[in-house]
Amino acid sequence: MKYQKLVFVFCFCLSLSAFAQSDQDSIPAFGKNGISKPSILSTNPFGIFISRLNHNFKVKASRRMELDITLESGNVWGPNVKTYIPNDPNLRREMRDIAWFSRQYFVEEDQIDAGYFEIETDGxxxxxxxxxxxxxxxxQELIVGFxxxxxxxxxxxxSALTTDRFIEFFHDNVAGGDDPFDRRVFGLDKAKFLYTDRNGRSFNLGNGDFLTAGIETHYFFYPTFLNEQKIYFNFGAHIGTNLSKYNMSMDVGFSAxxxxxxxxxxxxxxxFGLGGNLLRKNAIDLQADNFDFGTNDFIGSVEANAEYTFISKGKTYHSFGINYYMQTSLHEKDEDNYNIYVRDDDAFKSWGHGTRHLYRNTNYWxxxxxxxxxISTSFYIQQDFTVNNNPDLQTGVSVKFGI
Incomplete structure (x- = not known):
């Protein structure tokens, strides 16, 4: 584990060093190409273990090699929730008529004939x-990434804006009220990721633990039949290889x-940009004991983007963009209608979000x-307004330059 952390830090330091040592006069000219958008994929606690697809809003293929590096930081939170998936059809029918937060009081936990998984996230x-x-x-162009x-x-x-203390300061003084998610009940600025999947596999990670890694290959084609009307399209084919011990597999996808x-x-x-993609999760399993990070084999997403740009003196482009991203649920939705959720004894406010929203389409701005x-330098801030299992707040910085 320590070795993995060193690799992570080394890669980060190497990227910063390469950027800092580059003399701008020696860098090939890098022009604006479509909507300037780094990867804005959320650090969703389950989503990071698969190869979700970042939509491409370029208007043409790159003319020379380019390198981009993105560093992101997302605050995730969800108190411990035990989830039982009843096997008995009669119990399922009974649970459908009971509010999700009350079902635990109509059964004896140690006597339920059910599947089971457990989640707790903080950090x-x-x-x-x-x-x-x-x-x-x-x-056409090929993109290879990690x-x-x-x-x-x-x-x-x-972490600045993504600390627990800043988020609760915002809730206290701007919107949300006093400790709306029980963070203070369990303590601020802690780190824990506990997960037991429905096959009985489990991990319990803490501060400084390496989570997951992967490599990705994307191939894009840019047709030109409407370019004279300043309408641009691209189509992509994607292969993602997940390299963590929790999920070693290959995902395949297509995008437009x-x-x-x-x-x-x-x-x-x-x-203005509009994109969609479809990913076949775990199309090829590279090991037999992969964790279950969602019962839906196919994950789709759509993204809408609007950007205003002005060119200042010195031919510098200043771009301001707003983006809406929506992704289909990781779990099959019907289970949520009869699952039995058991909360942590100390959790009372919004305690079911981290688990129940695995059954909902996720979205953020x-x-x-x-x-x-x-050099193209981007800064972004991201908000999950519907509290649907993405980070409460995420920030990122990205640099992109020609080679």
Whole structure:
């Protein structure tokens, strides 16, 4: 485990070093290409173990090799919940007529004939992503990337906006009220990820523990038949290889996206993008004892993006984007209608979200600011307004440059 953490830190330091040592005058010119958007995939506690797809809103294939590095930080929270999936059809029918938060009081926990899983999440998940774009033909490109994640306690100053203390300060003074999710009941700035899947496999991770890693391959084709109308499309084929001991497998997927550009004048323009993709999770299992991170084999997502850009003196692009992302549920939804949820004795407020929302479509909003000259640098902040199992708050910074 210590070795894995060292690899994570080494990769991060290496990326920062390469960026810091680059003289901007020696960097090949890097122009704005469509909507400027880094990976905005959430550090969802289950989603990080599979190869979710980041939508592509470029308008053309890259002309030279490019490298981008993204560092992300997302606060996750959910008190311990035990979930029983009844095997008896009669008990299932009975539970359907009872409110989900009351079902535990109508059964004897130690006598239920049922499947079972258990979840508890707390901490800030740090993610590091890197992608190398390789042009192949005029309208096609290959992207090879990696991802890695670490669980931390998220203490200031290393997490800033994603610390428990900042989030509860926001709840107290802006919106949410006093401790709406019982964080203070269990203690602030702690780290724990406990999971027992329905096959009886379990892990219990804490501060500084390495979570998962993977490598990804994406191939994009950019047709040009509507480019004169400033309408741009791309189609992608994707293979993701998950490399953690908890899920060693390969995922495959397909994607499509379109972008429309509206020119306001020669220095101001607006871009609108819409994309969708479909992923076959665990298409190939590379080991026999993979954890169950969702009963749905196929995961789909859609993303809508709007971006305003103006060009300042010195030909620097300043872009302001807003993004809406929605993903289908990781678990088959009908189970939620009869599952028996057993809460932690100390949890009272919003205690079922971390588990029940595995059965719901997830969504979140992201605001992105990017300035582009010879290097494209992006900053984003992300909010899960519907509290549906994504981080309460996530931030990220990304740099992208030509090689």
């Amino acid at each position: 800030v998940i740090k993610g590091l992503r890197g992608n190398l774009t390789i042009p192949t033909t005029k309208n 991802r890695a994640f670490l669980l931390t306690n998220g203490k200031f100053p290393f 996206a379109g972008v429309k550009q509206f020119d306001l004048n020669d220095r101001n323009f607006i871009l 992201t605001f992105v600011y990017t300035f582009t000259r010879k």
